[in-house]
Amino acid sequence: CDRLGTPLLVKPALGYGSIGISLESVVESDEQVSKQVQRLVQGVHEMQFPPDSIFVERFISGREFTVFLLGDSQQPESLKIYPPIELVFHSSLPETEQFRSYDNFWGEHLEESSSSSSEPFYHCQSVNSDLSEKLCEISKRAYCALGGNGYARVDIRMDKDSQELFVLEVNANCAISSIPLTDFSDLNQTSLGTILHLAGIPFAQLMSEMISEAFDRYSTKSPLVSKSA
Structure with a gap:
């Protein structure tokens, strides 16, 4: 967050219909980034995302x-x-x-x-x-x-x-x-x-x-x- 600024958006590289993206995907701290990455790795919206398919960008x-x-x-x-x-x-x-x-x-x-x-x-x-x-x-x-x-x-x-x-x-x-x-x-x-x-x-x-x-x-x-x- 110090490097990129905030707010940030944590999202999967591939998807459809906004799968993997929720209101909580907008984050303000490194702790929130880690939490959202783990959430995607564990699986959301009936899909799991490997760590190397997740990225963070400026909101x-x-x-x-x-x-x-x-x-x-x-x-x-x-x-x-x-x-x-x-x-x-x-x-x-x-x-x-x-x-x-x-x-x-x-x-x-x-x-x-x-x-x-x-x-x-x-x-x-x-x-x-x-x-x-x-x-x-x-x-x-x-x-x-x-x-x-x-x-x-x-x-x-x-x-x-x-x-x-x-x-x-x-x-x-x-x-x-x-x-x-x-x-x-x-x-x-x-x-x-x-x-x-x-x-x-x-x-x-x-x-x-x-x-x-x-x-x-x-x-x-x-x-x-x-x-x-």
């Missing part, structure tokens, strides 16, 4: 965004970047609780927290054009740096003081559906569904673009792939 207080990309990083000029969205967390939540933990991801968060509200712990909204350009550029850079192909969703935080953008993760297997996030009562509600909904993009168009991109990528590699098929 970024501020706004959160997500961006969906489609295409081959070997052809960055051809990447399609869908309009970014912002996750606006419930105003009653403390700053250190304004993130997607397993508890709030699965609809239990506001019952646990100091808030008595029954409203969803966050909602999504579109992003203005100037900020959208910056989010698209940093998402593209992150996607290409990791050699992305097919599709991915990039999650980003903006530090509330410096306004600097930080990439939280490049999710190479994000959930795909046409259903936007509303009340979290349906497990088929997704961030991507929200992106499509706010941008007015039909789900069928996304599917068509994904299939077309796959054909474009593999038709040059395999004589067995034919678009006419």
Whole structure:
């Protein structure tokens, strides 16, 4: 904590649906770090995490965004970047609780927290054009740096003081559906569904673009792939 500063976030390197991340994952001391590491090693949310798959990073207080990309990083000029969205967390939540933990991801968060509200712990909204350009550029850079192909969703935080953008993760297997996030009562509600909904993009168009991109990528590699098929 002396070296990195506080608060910090203890999290597994790999996971889905915020598994392994709880409200207690935000820590303020080395003792709390050790406690959370042991908790993950022993097993949480029906998963166990080996010590070398756990890391600690600075907790970024501020706004959160997500961006969906489609295409081959070997052809960055051809990447399609869908309009970014912002996750606006419930105003009653403390700053250190304004993130997607397993508890709030699965609809239990506001019952646990100091808030008595029954409203969803966050909602999504579109992003203005100037900020959208910056989010698209940093998402593209992150996607290409990791050699992305097919599709991915990039999650980003903006530090509330410096306004600097930080990439939280490049999710190479994000959930795909046409259903936007509303009340979290349906497990088929997704961030991507929200992106499509706010941008007015039909789900069928996304599917068509994904299939077309796959054909474009593999038709040059395999004589067995034919678009006419």
